[in-house]
Amino acid sequence: MKVEALPAKPGEHHLHNYEEQSASFDWSEVEKEFSWSKTGKINMAHEAIDRHAESDRKNKVALYYKDQHRHETYTFYEMKRMTNRAANLLKSHSDLEKGDRIFIFMPRSPELYFLMFGALKMGLIVGPLFEAFMEGAIYDRLDDSDAKSIITTPELLPRIPKDRLPNLKTIFIVGEEGESEGHIDVLKHLHSCSDKFDVEWLDKEDGLVLHYTSGSTGKPKGVLHAQYAMVQQYQTGKWVLDFQEQDIYWCTADPGWVTGTAYGVFSPWLNGVTTVILGGRFSPDAWYQAIEDFGVTIWYSAPTAFRMLMGAGDALVKEYDLSTLRHVLSVGEPLNPEVVKWGAQVFDKRIHDTWWMTETGAQVICNYPSMAIKPGSMGKPVPGVKAAIVDDQGNELPPNQMGNLAIKKGWPSMMRQIWNNPQKYDSYFLNDEWYVSGDSAYMDEDGYFWFQGRVDDVIMTSGERVGPFEVESKLLEHPAVAEAGVIGKPDPVRGEIIKAFVALVEGQEPSDELIEDIRQFVKKELAAHAAPREIEFKDKLPKTRSGKIMRRVLKAWELDLPTGDLSTMED
Ligand code: 6R9
16 A cells, blocks of 8 residues: 655654664663662652652643543642642551552542552552443452452442452542441542652562453453553653653543553653643543643544544534644554544644554554654654564564564563463563564564554455455545444355445445445455455444454454453443
């Protein structure tokens, strides 16, 4: 597929010469930034909040929070005091100790962040959960990690099966509930707790966050990150997000998703950057309004959100002043060239794709402001991290060959454990050298990486390998198509045939003519062998809460198979 490259952005950037930086970079430079270079000890909450509160950034805004009911602002100094209070509250009402697991199960609010960083100040391992989780999903995660405590709201409390979780000793409740044995009313105590707290000094390999993520089979697995992840989260904030002192940064991700922790709060606050957090549900108006109200300069979101904004129409964009935006980024799913083109048209901004995973802990393959973007490509590896396309034996493949997207073991923010499951952890690594991502991709002759699909999603039809993403992207360019998910359907003759599930834009009616029209469109614009032989219309496609199309669910529907763990699927 040939799409014109978008030239580099003019101006001064932290990463001004990708090749040079990649050749010479050493992570030990970044380590100097943090307290362990002086004391040998570390704590994320200190590095992200307290050290700024003790510097010239003391009165700088750390957090703009807004939802339907609340609109609040906290400086780094105020964040330090509130997180100290939260730490004192957690400590005085429990017997939680360093390394214990505490989960956070509540909608976004300032208290969520006070408590998250309060827990980090105590040296606890924080497990963020999506507020939409139901009882079974909560049980699996708390049971597997042997959690001692959870923070929630009165509304969500009934979904916590306390009687089946004997080690869950203390439930902190944000909102009016009244106290009882093992139930602590956070708001009743928070403001009277002392605003002084001595953080628990940790080793850089001590635990930080535990994110559960679903694979294609089995129960969700707990991905544990160490404090040391901050090195890469901090540095990618500079190179990829291009943080400058005056920026107003907005990452739209929920903390239940790794993006909402690593880049929702850790990366910007490690860099001392003002961060916007918007509560409530997605709505195009509220989102554009937030950019205008806060004067957002850097905006990090996901393809599914961009596609929904695209669907809301370009006229809406013109009703808002979005002129403060200077840098737009995307993560979570392949960023269709169609969306990149739209971004360039309506915002006059290139959308920078970034690739990484819960397991990688921070961004790995990215587009940088100082580099040309090839729409549809994820970009190039972060300096200091080696990525490659390898075959199933771990041999590096030459350019333009599809294979396993792999990362050389040992990058700073690499996961440290799959909780309770060392075999699973080991199974990610090939020859003790490569972390194998489960994504298939190829690298072109210029070193740009191109996503093709999850390895188990790649389609083999009449001897040709087809990445579902390329077909989905082409489908999306058809004017009637709002969303598309593509799978391989077993076929006695061709091995597999390509089947597309399509949601239509509003006002379009399914018909046989439309099916044929869409088929011909892909055939003409992409390739005959890539045109779906079957197209089925759906009102909605199954997606995760972070916006990923769940092809395995489409496949299970198609083949009448069990759908597996659905806890991360959106409503
Ligand atoms: C951060 C995050 C990881 C999986 C990953 C891949 C997909 C993420 C992508 C992308 C294409 C991108 N993915 N970014 N695919 N282009 N820029 O998303 O973590 O929720 O663990 O998902 O998401 O398939 O393997 P996580």
